[in-house]
Amino acid sequence: MYHSVDHCLEDPHLVTVTPGRFERQMRGLEAAGLRGVGVAELLAAKAAGRHRRLVGLTFDDGYADFVRHAVPVLARRGFTATVFVVTGEIGGRNAWDTGPRKPLMDAGQLRAAAEAGMEVASHGVRHVSLPEAGDDELAAELRDSRAHLEDLLQRPVPGFAYPYxxxxxxxxxxxxxxGYDYGCAIWTSGADRHALARTYIGERDGALRMRLKFARHRFRQRRLR
Ligand SMILES: [Zn+2]
Known part of the structure; x- marks a missing residue:
């Protein structure tokens, strides 16, 4: 689980990985014989028993730095990823956040990411914490964000990531x-495809920590059906 890939001076929530570090992390996966893919592809491969050499890569919030710093590094290796977009802020900024403001992808950048083979999926309309939302608001966040992306990209949007x-x-x-096929959470048992566990990857994750996190994640995910 990544958020932003950029050069940054201020990063209180540790959501940013520098481009150099990201490149080394992807090179490390490649050197280990692994390939990064989006979550929809990972789940399809798992269903077919072809997932052993795959790692799901996700980027939350849809920062504009994804197209500049992540997509080229991924594409060069034949990797893909899923980017989870806040549809009420397309072309805007991460107004929900208490950290530094960063630009988010606009419609053209989202289409370019999709055309580069990336999976574009929903992160809700306004990045609200859903357990506190009423039934109507919850339904609208899920329905409207998906409809918006399907209209924008002219393709099905099977994935959702829970804000926070x-x-x-x-x-x-x-x-x-x-109607979502899967949902990405963070701290879960990983046994439910609508509450998939993810492992945080940050700037401090060098080769050894990446290997340990990969092994830990695999161990936790073994119960996924
Ligand atoms: Zn988010």
Missing amino acids: GNISPRVVRAVRDA
């Missing part, structure tokens, strides 16, 4: 009932 990683049984059920 916050889930509850009601919210996970709502994502499934809204």
